[in-house]
Amino acid sequence: MNTQTAVGRFGRFGGRYVPETLVPALMELEEAYAAARADPTFDAEVAQVLREFVGRPTTLTPARRLTEAWGGAHVWLKREDLAHTGAHKINNTVGQVLLARRMGKKRIIAETGAGQHGVATATACALFGLPCEVFMGALDVERQALNVFRMRALGAVVRPVESGSKTLKDAMNEAMRTWVSQVEDTHYVIGSAAGPHPYPTVVRDFQAIIGRELRTQAQAAFGKLPDAIVACVGGGSNAIGVLHPFIGDPSVRLIGVEAGGHGLDSGQHGASLTLGTEGVLHGSRSLVLQDADGQIQEAHSISAGLDYPGVGPELAHLAKTGRMEVRTATDDEALASFYEVARLEGILPALETSHAFARGRELARELGAGKYLVINCSGRGDKDVATISARGVPPAVGVKP
Amino acid sequence: MSGAIAKAFARAKARGEGALVAYGMAGDPDLPRSVDVFTAMVEGGADIVEVGVAFSDPIADGPVIQGAAERALKAGSTLKRVLDEVVPELHRRCPETPLVIMTYVNVIMAMGEERFAKLARERGISGVILPDLPPEESGSLRATFDASGVDLIPLCAPTTPPARAEAIAKDARGFVYCVAVAGVTGMRAELPADLSQRLELVRKASSVPVVAGFGISTREQAHTLSAHADGVVVGSALVRAAHTEGPQAARALCAEIKRGLKR
Numbered sequence: 001m002n003t004q005t006a007v008g009r010f011g012r013f014g015g016r017y018v019p020e021t022l023v024p025a026l027m028e029l030e031e032a033y034a035a036a037r038a039d040p041t042f043d044a045e046v047a048q049v050l051r052e053f054v055g056r057p058t059t060l061t062p063a064r065r066l067t068e069a070w071g072g073a074h075v076w077l078k079r080e081d082l083a084h085t086g087a088h089k090i091n092n093t094v095g096q097v098l099l100a101r102r103m104g105k106k107r108i109i110a111e112t113g114a115g116q117h118g119v120a121t122a123t124a125c126a127l128f129g130l131p132c133e134v135f136m137g138a139l140d141v142e143r144q145a146l147n148v149f150r151m152r153a154l155g156a157v158v159r160p161v162e163s164g165s166k167t168l169k170d171a172m173n174e175a176m177r178t179w180v181s182q183v184e185d186t187h188y189v190i191g192s193a194a195g196p197h198p199y200p201t202v203v204r205d206f207q208a209i210i211g212r213e214l215r216t217q218a219q220a221a222f223g224k225l226p227d228a229i230v231a232c233v234g235g236g237s238n239a240i241g242v243l244h245p246f247i248g249d250p251s252v253r254l255i256g257v258e259a260g261g262h263g264l265d266s267g268q269h270g271a272s273l274t275l276g277t278e279g280v281l282h283g284s285r286s287l288v289l290q291d292a293d294g295q296i297q298e299a300h301s302i303s304a305g306l307d308y309p310g311v312g313p314e315l316a317h318l319a320k321t322g323r324m325e326v327r328t329a330t331d332d333e334a335l336a337s338f339y340e341v342a343r344l345e346g347i348l349p350a351l352e353t354s355h356a357f358a359r360g361r362e363l364a365r366e367l368g369a370g371k372y373l374v375i376n377c378s379g380r381g382d383k384d385v386a387t388i389s390a391r392g393v394p395p396a397v398g399v400k401p
Numbered sequence: 402m403s404g405a406i407a408k409a410f411a412r413a414k415a416r417g418e419g420a421l422v423a424y425g426m427a428g429d430p431d432l433p434r435s436v437d438v439f440t441a442m443v444e445g446g447a448d449i450v451e452v453g454v455a456f457s458d459p460i461a462d463g464p465v466i467q468g469a470a471e472r473a474l475k476a477g478s479t480l481k482r483v484l485d486e487v488v489p490e491l492h493r494r495c496p497e498t499p500l501v502i503m504t505y506v507n508v509i510m511a512m513g514e515e516r517f518a519k520l521a522r523e524r525g526i527s528g529v530i531l532p533d534l535p536p537e538e539s540g541s542l543r544a545t546f547d548a549s550g551v552d553l554i555p556l557c558a559p560t561t562p563p564a565r566a567e568a569i570a571k572d573a574r575g576f577v578y579c580v581a582v583a584g585v586t587g588m589r590a591e592l593p594a595d596l597s598q599r600l601e602l603v604r605k606a607s608s609v610p611v612v613a614g615f616g617i618s619t620r621e622q623a624h625t626l627s628a629h630a631d632g633v634v635v636g637s638a639l640v641r642a643a644h645t646e647g648p649q650a651a652r653a654l655c656a657e658i659k660r661g662l663k664r
Contacts, residue, residue, distance in 0.1 A: 021558035181584030294511025
């Protein structure tokens with residue numbers, strides 16, 4: 001279903017609010033992307049890499065013990081954590097790096113929050129032999145040390161960003177500034193379905209493979225479309241990827257879960273769909289966390305990937321029109337879910353994904369028995385073990401301390 | 402349309418000089434002292450003053466202006482306070498000098514386009530530069546500004562193809578701001594070799610004056626460019642001078658650039 005209401009616009013949101021220097025590059029990207037999409041050999045090439053290298057299709061796994069524990073709908077997991085590099089991010093970076101190569105670009109830059117997009121970009125660059133530079137907030141460099149190592153091991157240069165809140169927002173500013181000065185021969189791989197047109201569309205299309213696979217797998221696994229799909233939302237790339245193919249199916253409830261951080265009244269959260277106001281950040285008009293004077297506020301989340309004060313324009317549109325329901329989960333709720341999922345299903349979900357799980361219990365109960373709830377397992381929690389273990393590990397089930 | 406901007410360029414031209422558009426950050430180091438910096442720039446010879454309004458996420462700016470924005474935000478600078486506390490006082494001290502606001506589109510959106518246009522007009526603002534608002538996105542804002550008599554000054558970049566540059570120039574208000582280098586604001590030792598050609602192209606298509614900005618910090622650069630443009634913008638070099646040595650340094654640098662702009 002087409003949610004694009006005009007070129008690069010999703011209702012009131014989207015657009016291309018960037019320095020004039022970048023406009024011709026965005027137009028070039030828009031054209032090259034349209035040409036690639038019209039060329040069956042490009043689709044075939046992307047599909048081949050996703051199959052042979054990424055390991056797609058990722059499985060749809062029944063979560064039997066969660067289903068039992070929650071006492072409601074059947075719970076199934078779309079396992080993006082099983083994709084190569086451990087998260088959905090690779091779907092988009094493979095597509096964009098192939099596109100960049102088609103455009104004759106000589107090098108790749110990217111920004112990253114949790115490091116998953118950085119690792120995925122570094123991986124695609126290693127695979128296709130392009131130099132790669134990744135901007136990462138200095139705070140995130142610290143809390144995602146494993147991913148920093150992985151990027152460096154893959155041959156990427158990691159540039160810690162010291163400005164502002166030293167997180168994803170600032171990494172994105174720095175990547176844009178760098179792109180402005182290297183725009184002739186550099187492609188900027190944006191990882192969220194955010195940024196100036198055509199990025200929200202490009203990223204969404206490359207991620208929509210998640211939802212397309214889910215349609216087929218759901219039919220095979222339980223004979224119908226899911227009754228509800230839930231995904232965590234930072235910038236929103238895994239959410240739009242899994243949800244987009246279902247927008248035209250009114251029987252499917254679409255639910256996004258944002259970072260509630262220390263709580264919605266604390267002022268420390270990443271809930272831009274819930275509490276954001278209309279504004280322009282990183283090239284598109286969307287919902288952003290800002291003060292009355294239009295200064296962007298620092299977001300907070302225990303998960304670096306949700307620690308972003310904006311959100312992709314298409315998700316803002318889906319939220320405002322009511323097609324997507326928006327909920328939040330706090331840091332503590334996400335942590336509790338991390339252990340619940342680990343101990344009941346043998347899966348360490350990423351802290352981002354844990355936010356989606358945190359709303360799973362009530363959603364399963366709301367839906368009730370006989371219904372099907374799919375949780376998009378956007379990534380693995382390996383990268384988060386330092387953050388999580390620093391808070392102490394609760395005792396094991398059935399074992400006296 | 403603002404006659405003040407056209408008059409300022411005409412005055413400079415009549416004296417046989419290119420115009421100096423001087424940028425400063427309102428609120429750096431604080432609101433009252435930034436008025437002193439702006440005033441010193443005019444005393445040094447600035448023909449037009451660009452009043453920078455800080456934004457938390459300045460994607461078109463280099464480290465010098467980014468740092469100034471952080472200081473200004475810490476000192477409590479907001480668009481409203483700049484319009485209330487900086488612009489009227491500066492206008493009182495330098496009534497002949499056109500004042501142009503430079504900020505990012507989100508700052509204007511947060512105040513409201515119409516409320517801003519009305520306030521800007523009342524307080525004596527002649528034009529506005531928004532580096533993250535390309536022509537495709539500027540329709541509604543420009544109509545609002547036109548109705549209030551505030552010029553939305555367009556930017557043209559080194560990467561802008563000739564036909565697009567001509568279209569931007571033809572439809573410009575106030576003056577055309579030609580970005581000299583592909584990159585963010587900040588001093589450069591060398592400017593691109595084809596810059597003069599691009600300036601001439603834009604100048605030919607434009608009904609308003611054309612200035613070059615980004616990367617310009619020396620008298621020699623100003624001199625070279627004044628043969629191909631109606632003026633130059635100097636920003637980071639002035640911000641740095643004012644920050645490290647105070648208003649008198651900004652005054653001296655303006656005077657130095659102005660000597661370069663003699664034709």
